[in-house]
Amino acid sequence: MNTQLLYGDIGGTKTILQLAEIAEGGIRECRTQRYDSAAFATFSDILQDFLGQATTQPPPAACFAVAGPIAAQQATLTNLPWQISSAHIAHAFSIPSVKLINDFEAVALAIENLPGSDLITLQAGQPHAQAMRVVLGAGTGMGVAWLTPANNRYFAWPTEAGHIDFAPVTPLQISLLESLQNRFGHVSVERLLSGAGLTHIFKFLQQSTAASSDLPLIQLGEDSGAAIAALAQTQRHPIAIQALELFAAIYGAYAGNLALAGLCRGGVYIAGGIAPKIIDILSAGGFMHAFHAKGRFSALLHEIPVHVVTNPAIGLLGARQEAFRLLDNGP
Structure with missing residues (x-):
């Protein structure tokens, strides 16, 4: 059975979420959706909408690149009044392994493979x-x-x-x-x-x-x-x-x-x-x-x-790279 990955790039202006499938031929993107960040009260509202349209079980791993500082796997966006916690996401959406990384950490991670x-x-x-x-x-x-x-x-x-x-x-x-x-x-x-x-x-x-x-x-x-x-x-x-x-x-x-x-x-x-x-x-x-x-x-x-x-999706590429790593190593 193919394994799915969930990852996203969460910014003050826009949030992009993507679901991908890992098969023998590599990683295949299944679904991508862009949201106007300011139109939602919380990130969980966006994630609920995205996963609510999915027809599969929650993915085993997720990584989100966040535009703001991260401490103890909790983040407050610099340009939005959102607070995000990896533990809350894991519990609320039944995702076993969730990790938050800084948005430019995600960009940096993708540089080597560009x-x-x-x-x-x-x-x-x-x-x-x-x-x-x-x-x-x-x-x-x-x-x-x-x-x-x-x-x-x-x-x-x-x-x-x-x-x-x-x-x-x-x-x-x-x-x-x-x-x-x-x-x-x-x-x-x-x-x-x-x-x-x-x-x-x-x-x-x-x-x-x-x-x-x-x-x-x-x-x-x-x-x-x-x-x-x-x-x-x-x-x-x-x-x-x-x-x-x-x-x-x-x-x-x-x-x-x-x-x-x-x-x-x-x-x-x-x-x-x-x-x-x-x-x-x-x-x-x-x-x-x-x-x-x-x-x-x-x-x-x-x-x-x-x-x-x-490449406008470089942050998303870095988040995907880290989500893939979580499958083997955990948060």
Whole structure:
């Protein structure tokens, strides 16, 4: 009899659940469903809907990648008021083995098995075998995970490095920081490098140029990153273009900081939902210029490979990989 696996990618914007079957020919996806996370009061409500449509017994193993910190197999989402417990899920849905992992831990776990077709290389560099790697990505928030080599494989370590201080490096970025400090007090990297962050950048630039610009004022919601990208790419709106360029420069500087912090000679991997949509901006030079701008260590930064991950389901792939491992090893 075939064995089923349940796994999912739980984010502040969307939740994707997938059921797969393990047969002699490998793993075959049976069903995938996407949910609007904010439309549900709890994750259990989503899982109840998904499993309620299944015609089989509960699967023996499940792994869920969660956009938030995890402690003692309990998680609170960073951008939603959800609390999730692996023990509660196991009991409520009769699943013997359940594990929660950080969403960027899942992304990191999948990196090792990604084909080259799922990567766009910004810098080939001089990769070192079995060297540290870092995975970061802007989306609803900013996720970061380390990959450390041991025993001929990589182990993923989730972090909350998206919430460290934003470090401006130009007069314009300093003005941006001061503007956001007046509003939020503490200004983390995620305040800039996320969908909402791009919106903050656009609003700052629009306000800064209002007195000298003839452009009509554009009213945007709190998380209008996609709309700003569309303004830049399809309408060539000058402030939207400037916002994306500033976003890319801040992104590149931050990626370079992480590359130095981990001495990531194995590579820097840019994941998240935003990067593939603005690949033309990331490839234009501003991102890598900021990545390299580390003074005496600029030469080292030129040696570190930098790739953009284009597979939108990478978190789901990592969760599936971990669910498969649970069948043999348990949580």
